[in-house]
Amino acid sequence: MGFVKRAGLYVVRHRIKSLILLLVLTIIATFVLTGIAIQSSAKNAAKDVRTSVSGKISLNIDMSPQNMKTEQGKYGPMSYYAGDKITRDTLLALKEVEGVLDMNMSATNVVFAAAKNFKYLPAGFTMNTTPYGDSANMAVALSSEKYSGFTSGKLKLESGRHITDEDEHVILISDELAEYNNLSVGDSLELYIDYAGAFPEKVIEVEIIGIFSGTKGTGDGALTTSMIPGNQGIVDFPTANEANMEEVPADLEIFVEDPQSVQNVYDRIANHPGIKGKTFKLAIDTQEYDAIANPLESLQSLVSTLIIVISVVSVAILALLLTIWTRGRVKETGILLSIGVSKAKIVGQFILEAVIIAAIAFGIAYPASYAVADTAGDYIMDQVVDSQTLQGENNTSVPQGNFSSMMDGLSGKPSAENSIKEISVTVAPEYLVWVYGIGALLIICAVLIASYTIIRLKPKEILSKMS
Amino acid sequence: MSVLECTGIGYAYENKKAVLKGLSASFETGKMYAILGPSGCGKTTLLSLIGGLDEPSSGEILLDGENINKSGLAYHRRHNVAFIFQSYNLIDYLTPAENVNLVSPLSPVPVLEKVGLTKEEAKRNVLKLSGGQQQRVAIARALASDAALLLADEPTGNLDEDTAAEITALLKASAHEQGKCVVVVTHSGEMAKQADVVYRLRKGVLQK
Numbered sequence: 001m002g003f004v005k006r007a008g009l010y011v012v013r014h015r016i017k018s019l020i021l022l023l024v025l026t027i028i029a030t031f032v033l034t035g036i037a038i039q040s041s042a043k044n045a046a047k048d049v050r051t052s053v054s055g056k057i058s059l060n061i062d063m064s065p066q067n068m069k070t071e072q073g074k075y076g077p078m079s080y081y082a083g084d085k086i087t088r089d090t091l092l093a094l095k096e097v098e099g100v101l102d103m104n105m106s107a108t109n110v111v112f113a114a115a116k117n118f119k120y121l122p123a124g125f126t127m128n129t130t131p132y133g134d135s136a137n138m139a140v141a142l143s144s145e146k147y148s149g150f151t152s153g154k155l156k157l158e159s160g161r162h163i164t165d166e167d168e169h170v171i172l173i174s175d176e177l178a179e180y181n182n183l184s185v186g187d188s189l190e191l192y193i194d195y196a197g198a199f200p201e202k203v204i205e206v207e208i209i210g211i212f213s214g215t216k217g218t219g220d221g222a223l224t225t226s227m228i229p230g231n232q233g234i235v236d237f238p239t240a241n242e243a244n245m246e247e248v249p250a251d252l253e254i255f256v257e258d259p260q261s262v263q264n265v266y267d268r269i270a271n272h273p274g275i276k277g278k279t280f281k282l283a284i285d286t287q288e289y290d291a292i293a294n295p296l297e298s299l300q301s302l303v304s305t306l307i308i309v310i311s312v313v314s315v316a317i318l319a320l321l322l323t324i325w326t327r328g329r330v331k332e333t334g335i336l337l338s339i340g341v342s343k344a345k346i347v348g349q350f351i352l353e354a355v356i357i358a359a360i361a362f363g364i365a366y367p368a369s370y371a372v373a374d375t376a377g378d379y380i381m382d383q384v385v386d387s388q389t390l391q392g393e394n395n396t397s398v399p400q401g402n403f404s405s406m407m408d409g410l411s412g413k414p415s416a417e418n419s420i421k422e423i424s425v426t427v428a429p430e431y432l433v434w435v436y437g438i439g440a441l442l443i444i445c446a447v448l449i450a451s452y453t454i455i456r457l458k459p460k461e462i463l464s465k466m467s
Numbered sequence: 468m469s470v471l472e473c474t475g476i477g478y479a480y481e482n483k484k485a486v487l488k489g490l491s492a493s494f495e496t497g498k499m500y501a502i503l504g505p506s507g508c509g510k511t512t513l514l515s516l517i518g519g520l521d522e523p524s525s526g527e528i529l530l531d532g533e534n535i536n537k538s539g540l541a542y543h544r545r546h547n548v549a550f551i552f553q554s555y556n557l558i559d560y561l562t563p564a565e566n567v568n569l570v571s572p573l574s575p576v577p578v579l580e581k582v583g584l585t586k587e588e589a590k591r592n593v594l595k596l597s598g599g600q601q602q603r604v605a606i607a608r609a610l611a612s613d614a615a616l617l618l619a620d621e622p623t624g625n626l627d628e629d630t631a632a633e634i635t636a637l638l639k640a641s642a643h644e645q646g647k648c649v650v651v652v653t654h655s656g657e658m659a660k661q662a663d664v665v666y667r668l669r670k671g672v673l674q675k
Contacts, residue, residue, distance in 0.1 A: 001568040006561075013560040335556045338520060339570055339612070340545025459544075460521040463552075 003345045007352035017325060021357045022364075024321065025439075028314040029358075029365035030372070032307060033427055033435055037369065038377040039303040041425040042296045055262030056285040057269060059086060059094075059252035067279045083279030086252050088237075091142070093274045094254060099265035101257045104146035107250035108411050111138035111235055111243045112226070113191035116203055118181040120231045124223045130201075132192045134224060136231035139410050140240040140248060144172055144210070146255075147234060152412025160185035160210030168238040171206040174215045176230035183208060193243045206239055218409060229409025253285070299381055315442050322450035326350065333454050334462035343455050351447045358443050362435055370427045377425035470496045470531060470615055470648050471517060477525035477671075478512055486512055488671030489526070496615060499642040499649040501662035508668045510652040511620055517650065518550055518618045519543035530616075549609035551638075553621035555601040557593045563604040564589045570612035582607045582637060599630035606637050610645070617641060619651045623658060635661050 011018050061067075067083035091103060114130040127134055141147040144163040149155040158175055171189060178184065187208045194201035219228030226232075240248045254269065256262045266284050269275055275282065329350075336346050454462065476490040486509035494500055494517075504510050515521045517528060519540035528535050535543040549570070550556070557566045563584060567575035579589045582603040593601055602622060609617050619638060623631035635658050642649040642663070651658060659665050666673040 001561075001565060001572075006558075009565070010560055331556070332558055335558055336569075337541075338518070338544060338550045338552075338556070339608070340541055340543075340548075341569075342541050458521060460515045463515075463520065 003341070003349040004352060007349045007356065010349070011353050011356050018357055021321070021354065022361050024317065025358050025361035025443075026364050026368065028310065028317075029362045029435055029439060030368045031310050032314075032439075033365055033369035033431055034373045034376050034425075035303050035307040035310065036431045036434065037373045037425050037427040038380065039300050039307070040428070040431070041377060042299045042303070042381075045296050045424075055256035055258065055260070055265070057254040057256065057262065057266050058281075058283050058285040059254060059269070059275070060281045060283075061086065061251065062279045062281045085247050086250055086280070087247055090274050091252070094252070094269060094272065097265065097268050097272060099257055099261055099268065100254055102146075102255040103142075104253045104255075105142040105237065105250040106140060106147050106253070106411075107240075107248055108139045109137045110140050110240045110248045110250070111191070111193070112136070113138060113193050113204070113243065116190035116192045118177075118183065118189055120225045121176060121180055121219060121228050123219075123225045123228055124221070127224070130192055130194050134226065135192075135194075136226045136228070136233075138171070138191075138232060138240070139234045140237055140250065141234055142237060142250075144234050146253065147411070149214070149234075149410040149412045150212075154412035155212045155214040155410060158211050158213045160208070162210060163234065163236050165237075167209070167236040169204065169206045170209045170236050170239070172210040172212055172234040173208055174230040174233070175211050175213045176216055176219075177233075178208075178211045183211075185209060185211060191243070202243075204239060204242055206235060215409065227409070232410050234410065295381065302380065311438075311442065315446055318443065318446035319449045322350075322354065322446050323453070326447075326450040326454060330454055330462055334459060337459040337462060347448065347451050347455055350451055351444055354443045354447050355440060358439055359436075362432065362439055365435070366427065366429075366432050373425040373427050470494060472529045472532075473513075473517070473526065474529070475526035476513070476516060476523045476528065478509065478516065478521075478523050486671060487516075487523070490672050491526075492666065492673045494616075494648050494650055496648045497642060497646045498663040499639050499651065499661065501659040501665045502650065502652045502668055502673070503654070503659055503665060504668035509671065510668050513668065513673075514618050514620050514650065514652050517616070518548045547614050548616045548618060549612040549614040551602070551605050551609050551617065551619040551622045553624040555593075555598070555605045555625075557601055557604055557608075559592075559594055561593065562590050563593055563596070563600075563607070566593060566604055567608050567611045570608055573611070575607070575611060578607045578611045579604070581610070583633070598625050599627070599633070602626060602630075602634055603637070606634065606641075610641055615648060617647045617649045619649065619653075621653060622651065623653070623655055628657075631655065632657065 061081055061083060063081055063083075067081060068079050069082040070077050070079045072078070086105060091105065094100060095103060112135040114132040114135045116132050120133065120136055123134070129135060139147070139149075141163055142165045144150065147155075150157065150162075157172070160172075163170055163172060171191075173183065173189070183189075185208055188205050189208060191204045191206060192201065193204060215229040215232075219230050222228045235243075237248070237250075254265070256265045262284050266282065270282055333346055337343070471494040473490055473492045476487050477485065478487040479485040486507075490513065502510050502513065512521070516523050519535055522536065522540070530543070530547055535547070557563075558569065561569070563579055564575040567578060576586060576589060580586075584600060584603055584607070588596065588600065593604060596604065602625075606622075609619075617638070622638065623634050626634060635655075638649050638651060639661050641647045651662065653659060664675065666675055668674075
């Protein structure tokens with residue numbers, strides 16, 4: 001009888017041992033297959049993100065002290081940006097730069113207006129800085145759809161439409177303000193502008209073209225009208241320029257066609273005559289990509305580590321289990337040696353027994369991992385995303401920080417919460433090939449380690465142990 | 468006709484105690500040899516050396532004029548020797564038939580029937596057989612291997628008188644009828660009486 005038949009008979013006739021080993025190997029293989037599938041899916045998702053999330057370059061006005069001026073206003077000294085401004089001409093010129101896909105200009109706190117024909121949501125204190133009460137600040141956007149408050153997911157347009165670069169005298173308001181004043185899309189607001197005597201007060205009429213949500217609950221405990229995000233709106237550039245009697249300084253976001261060539265586009269823009277030598281700051285903005293991709297890369301790293309740890313622990317557990325069982329086969333080894341069976345064939349039998357069970361276990365692990373991989377992947381992804389959620393994304397609190405940021409309740413940052421929360425995990429057949437191949441190698445190592453203590457003995461020593 | 472010759476065999480245990488000292492003996496086919504001696508005198512050790520389970524520290528063991536080490540001890544154990552042990556030493560997850568098939572691809576039924584087992588007993592798990600039946604299976608396995616040398620270490624040690632007598636008869640028959648060289652290490656006087664040649668192992672040498 002050859003060792004192949006002996007191996008088969010051993011596996012069949014030692015059912016309990018075989019089932020225990022089958023269970024252990026199935027669990028290990030399921031973990032490893034699931035891990036490989038999740039890692040691969042995360043890698044593919046990261047690759048998709050690279051091609052789907054535009055590369056972005058930000059062009060900001062440099063508000064360093066050397067570019068600021070201070071003037072005496074009605075209520076005291078007032079600082080303002082006195083450097084170069086990003087104008088529509090700048091915009092049009094940059095649009096021609098090779099590799100530029102799209103652009104958006106926006107700024108926060110550029111318009112301070114009191115409510116002439118409507119009322120702001122009440123705050124803790126009222127200073128009545130104008131005849132119509134206190135002012136609230138407005139943001140401005142060339143294309144409100146690309147405004148960070150919307151792209152970050154903080155705000156959501158509930159009715160109407162976004163501001164485009166064609167619009168003049170329009171506004172987006174919060175659903176809170178709309179409900180408070182019984183306003184809807186199409187209604188007009190009169191904004192009373194009084195910049196503390198810097199220039200004559202005026203009233204600008206704007207049409208409500210859109211109503212957004214996302215501010216409810218964020219103004220709780222706010223001290224002043226302008227600190228309530230629900231009072232803040234988004235206007236178009238012509239309105240903002242009219243309110244400020246000049247072109248308002250704004251930040252420019254430049255979207256690049258191919259994220260991988262963002263550096264080349266950056267270099268072209270930096271050397272553009274409309275930009276070079278001006279008081280601007282140019283930076284490659286990978287925040288959005290990082291916020292989305294970082295969780296995926298963390299997931300890959302985490303899963304890689306898990307696979308390695310599981311593999312090492314598995315070999316250790318297998319070697320221990322097999323060592324204990326092999327020690328119980330001293331007698332069988334002695335008998336086989338005494339009848340002339342070679343040590344190689346005896347070890348071959350032990351290996352084959354484990355491989356037979358492993359082959360069945362890995363086969364079971366494939367559908368098992370298929371069933372759990374998607375759920376496991378989403379669960380791990382949730383844990384990774386939760387741990388990476390950027391601070392300051394809590395929409396339920398009053399904006400913290402300095403005075404300017406406290407009054408900016410609408411802009412948003414890319415958040416891991418809004419990033420990919422789920423990945424589609426599939427267990428491809430080729431992963432099973434890897435598991436079979438590497439699994440067989442690990443099992444052979446474990447069996448050899450386990451068998452060493454017996455096989456190194458001479459037959460007489462083994463038989464002495466038996467007697 | 469001599470089949471096995473031991474020339475100047477010496478063996479010492481790991482604690483350096485020499486148990487065999489220049490032992491020389493010859494064994495012929497067609498005869499049953501009994502080796503007697505007190506416990507610890509080296510009887511089992513001698514059997515192990517003849518059977519290729521270990522190597523002597525000095526001397527030679529020749530089978531048909533050739534050193535058993537020449538083709539390798541595993542080869543010697545596989546082709547020239549069949550062991551029968553006191554504790555039977557059967558593979559416990561195999562049936563009697565499968566145990567016999569370990570050494571021979573031929574049908575095990577005839578040799579099992581020869582030693583007194585039925586077809587039904589041949590298919591049972593060996594652990595469900597009596598001691599005497601298990602020893603018969605061990606003898607059947609030894610006979611099925613077709614080895615010239617049949618080495619038995621206390622084969623009746625765990626058996627009752629009647630069964631021991633039957634086993635002794637089987638061993639004697641395999642020597643006389645099948646022409647094997649049967650070497651038995653034993654404490655049993657009855658077995659010694661049945662042997663063709665009786666050796667005593669004393670102070671590391673064999674004496675008739």
